[in-house]
Amino acid sequence: MSLKIQEPYHPKAKILAWTEFNIADIDRFLLIFQSPNANEIYPYLEKMLELNSSYLKPKILLDLHYYALRFAINSKFSKLQISAFLSILRSIHKTNEETPFENYEIILKYFNQLIICHSIQRPPFCVEIFDNQTSMKVINFITETYLRHYKLYKYVFTPIISLELHCGEKAVEYEDSELDNDSDLKTDSNSELRVKTALSIGTSIKIQESNQSEEVELNCEVKNFFREVISEYMHSEDVKKQLNILEEERIALFTQKAREELTKSTKKK
Template sequence: MEIKMKMPQEPKAKVMLWTDINYHEMEKLNKIQSIPALQTALSEVLRIDHSGPKQGILLNLYVQTMLYCREMHFKPVQTSTLLSIIISIHKVNVETVFNNIANCHTYCKELLLCHSVRRPPCSIDLYKLEEVTSIYEYIYNSYMRHYRLYKSVFTPQIKLDLSVTYLDTLDQNVAATSESNDETQDLCLSPTKSEDGLQGKCLFHTSN
């Protein structure tokens, strides 16, 4: 199976208000207290099939993010935006099989900056400075520290089958073989006189 390998890209950060979860969906999610029920609700809202192991890993990440937002007493718009930030970072991570942790880290910081400084329409002041600091620590501990784990689970494994041919050596072998064949075909002693004065005969001959 041939796999097209995409090279790492440098994504551009943008404001993510209500990108993946709208206001009404967020209100319903905040009313759910049971973790299994929250997983089911998130899988429906984000359209994730939670029957597979990979999807289960993502749902666990999103549920833990919801619980973190509740501990921080975030507003619905803040919780929805943080979930979209984490979803976006994960997409950047798994879009390529190559190591792009530097791009993910830079993208994470740019996304937080977009939601902590008021410069419409490029950025808004959704989070306070202390909240940004806490969010960065949370993303680092919950996702960035496990970057390679998410990469290995959600991207195909690439194996390199390498064979090397040295052209110089190959040319030398071909030339040596050609010279050897020429010498074999021409290897016939010229007539000489023996000690008794008789003319010698050709000792070697080639057969067609």
């Protein structure tokens, strides 16, 4: 059975306040979070979000929502801000889990657009729910807790796609009757040249599968070769350091761009 895999796409940012959590939901969140004991909060939160913490994926989402709500309440967000903040976080996660392919840059751009959409007053497309200080709190929290661990969420919540490379020897036959009668390629002195020329002038080619045992043996050799090369590359300390440096630079660059865009949008008001 073939499964259709969603390719990365650019979602359109829109106002998300009250779309997933209404004021009654936020009141319930505020009520259950009055308890300082997390063990008492989790069962109620699990029921409200309809998550089953006995499985890995719902348990991860439950933790994500718990710490997001705890952050919003400690930061003294209003009910409207809490609703928008949670919906932004959930929308980013939904975009991430919709495709197993790399879409980190798309998510960064989408997140930046969502922040702007909720930070300036240009109805009906943008509403100023977050001021500058609150916007930076949202940016820092989602960047540090979700975007920094983007690949971990991608690994857990998306199917793993593996490429199986099949290689084998092919026997090539051609029809001499379709070659030019004046061609010197009818001699058997250079079979390789005959095949290349036959292909170049459009001669019909018949492909025959090689012996099954030889094909399996060759496939194993190729797979082992690629495994050794990839394993050696990924376990290199220099490669790990370079990847960590690149990740830090990307996050720092995104945070800087988000601040600049937010400042520009605020000045235009």
